[in-house]
Amino acid sequence: MRKENEKKQEQVSNGGMGWVNKHPVTPDAGAWKSINFKGGGSYKVEPPPDNNSEKTKKELEELKKLTANLTENEITYIKKWAITTSANTLWLEKAEELIGKYGLMGAEGARVHAVLNGAIYTGSTATFQAKYQYLRPRPTDLDPTIQLPEGMSVPAHPSYPSGHSTTAWVSAYILSYFFPNERNELEELAASVALTREQMGIHFKSDNEASKKLAQDIANDIIEQLKNDRAPANYTKVNASGNVGH
Structure with missing residues (x-):
């Protein structure tokens, strides 16, 4: 928790040139470990329902x-x-x-972005590995009567799983680790984003279900590493007074 993290923010003198401060900013950041992200091909999703299956037919009707x-x-x-x-x-x-909102300083904020971007990248490559493995048609390929909102078009890649949904869920899981008090809002946001892909008519419900499971697997691997990277675990104290000064 943040209180535990704050205890670490004590300057340990190494002789140096004499600078001291009672509340130094991230004095141990130089010892934080980097995170290794697996390639997208390391993650697998189950095959999607067949084009003529009852599940696919039901999802098309929905x-x-x-x-x-x-x-x-x-x-x-x-x-x-x-x-x-x-x-x-x-x-x-x-x-x-x-x-x-939580007043993170330079190295802390950079770490959040580094981990989040790494998770999104891994999620994206894993999604496209599965897309071109299964080559699932889009809903509109199977039922051309499905109408997209005006101005929208069908993406030029396979349907399964959903890239937007994988990104949404992996982002929600990673940000929830850093900011646990925001979990409910973040997961509600991810669910609403995933739903837009169905409402738009370009993804099956099962595309989104696979994306959520894929995102959870990726986030779990990353979070396991974060537990031992020597950096602050998470942030629970709202403190909008951080700055980006270096």
């Missing part, structure tokens, strides 16, 4: 209902997460928001 009854607010939210630089952009903004 998608037709979802896409046919969208509100203007839902369409706006779908576009917020679809029309962005990349699937991870808004999650990096969320990380910055939490870094500011």
